[in-house]
Amino acid sequence: MVVNGKEHALTEEASSISKLIASLGLDPRTVAVELNGAIAPRIKWDDTIVASDDRLEIIRFVGGG
Numbered sequence: 398m399v400v401n402g403k404e405h406a407l408t409e410e411a412s413s414i415s416k417l418i419a420s421l422g423l424d425p426r427t428v429a430v431e432l433n434g435a436i437a438p439r440i441k442w443d444d445t446i447v448a449s450d451d452r453l454e455i456i457r458f459v460g461g462g
Contacts, residue, residue: 398451407449414442418455429456 398405400417411417414437418425430437431454437445447453 398447398449398453400453401455407447412446414445414447414453417447417453418442421455423455423457427458429458430454431456 398407400421405411408420409416410420414430414432415425418428418430425439425442430439430442432445432447433452
């Protein structure tokens with residue numbers, strides 16, 4: 398699969414969007430995920446299985462002032 402423009406190995410630890418986010422060490426409360434050109438609703442991350450030909454963009458929100 399491709400994550401943020403880079404090849405990423407598909408593993409058991411990254412089989413769903415939720416597991417992928419965890420395997421990357423990201424806080425799920427601070428990211429949005431686009432899967433194959435469409436926003437992936439957070440409520441479906443646990444059930445959305447990623448495939449080797451998927452393209453994901455993960456956007457992190459950063460606070461500041």
